[in-house]
Amino acid sequence: MKHFTVTVLARGKKTEHRLYAEGKKEAHYMAKVKFPGILVKVEESSPPLEEQFAQFKANLFKNAKKKKLKPDSQIAAINQLAVMTNAGISIHDSLAELADATEDKTLKEILSKCGEDINAGSSLYNAMNNFRSQLGGLTLAMVELGEKTGNMAEALAKLAVMLEEIRMNVIKFKKAMAYPRNVMIAMAVAFSILLSFVVPQFKEIFEQLGANLPLPTRILMFLSDMLTQYGLFVLAGIAVIYLVIKYMIDHNREFRYGFHQFLLRLYLIKGIILYSTLNRFTLVFSELVRSGIPIAEALDTAINMTDNLPLKEKLTTVRSAVEKGSTLHEGLEETGLFENMIISMVSAGEQSGQLDTMLNKVTEYYKMRFDKIIDGLQEAIEPVMLGIIAVMVLMLALGIFLPMWSLGDAAMGRG
Helix, strand or coil: CEEEEEEEEECCEEEEEEEEECCHHHHHHHHHHHCCCEEEEEEECCCCHHHHHHHHHHHHHHHHHCCCCCHHHHHHHHHHHHHHHHCCCCHHHHHHHHHHHCCCHHHHHHHHHHHHHHHCCCCHHHHHHCCHHHHCHHHHHHHHHHHHHCCHHHHHHHHHHHHHHHHHHHHHHHHHHHHHHHHHHHHHHHHHHHHHHHHHHHHHHHHHHCCCCCHHHHHHHHHHHHHHHHHHHHHHHHHHHHHHHHHHHHHCHHHHHHHHHHHCCCCCHHHHHHHHHHHHHHHHHHHHHHCCCCHHHHHHHHHHCCCCHHHHHHHHHHHHHHHCCCCHHHHHHHHCCCCHHHHHHHHHHHHHCCHHHHHHHHHHHHHHHHHHHHHCHHHHHHHHHHHHHHHHHHHHHHHHHHHHHHHHHHHHHHC
16 A cells, blocks of 8 residues: 545645555545545655554564464365365365364464355455465465366365475475584584683783783674673664564565575575576476466466566566567576576477477476485585684684783793
């Protein structure tokens, strides 16, 4: 909703009023109905600071209270929904039965609300679209595929397989990250204890002796003071910064775009995001093409399930190119995301009339690349982890021993 300032002339005086509307046309209509007098102008404006703060606070708490859907519960529900749909049970009755059977409160709420929306005349896709953040873009894409092809049971069964693959990849990722994460947490705790209890003791000794402290020692003393005197404020500041960044990512598209672009430049993270996105894109696209959906429409559906905005923007150019008369492989080549081998495979598929077969091979290739990154994640992150540990140990050693050596040299010189 946008904020508008409305100027009205009534009884010879101009007064300003504020209202929220979807657009200027709607704001103009609402102003005529709501405010008596002659409508002078309606212009979009920024809401007052107190309203902006109230909205920020409301959205912040709304996001904090939003419950996540457990992957296991979602996969089990989709599997059961596929079986019940295949058995000829209506979607509405299937959702109602699943809602009664599940013990997951979040899933129960989603299924019940979707059932109510379907009973009111909505499609399953539109009903589930209200819970996009919990269900995910892939679920919505496959449900839309089921509605378009008329084979919802098959689409749901494939969706369950895909979600299971994604869940297994997440589990593999967490297992690969467990060892380096635990080591870094242990090092951070040890470093914090040293800064809080050990470094202050040396600080008193150095101050009593009046030594000129080198840069590593001064940095160490600064960190120690920050932790001992302002530790709670630092933690509160980090929490506030995290919440503000999360709010901006959720509610500001430009900020979210910049954040996604930043992720694509990070070591290892960029590969995980790129290959997981291309794997999902080609997976959904190939299923749509195999089911007889036109290429432009299939591209639109597959692109809409892409979460990373810079990648989504590049993939959107494929659809534009196809609509202008270019071939699919030419559109893919323009994005700069796909390797020459993939472009050649798609081109061969187009020429031979076996595009869906080639797209399946492309999907398998990107799945292999993604699995390879996940399998080698622990090995790849070890140099980074060792580098961070080395910096922490070196900082601590230099910060404490350099001034001690200086004092020793000074004592020897006086002796």
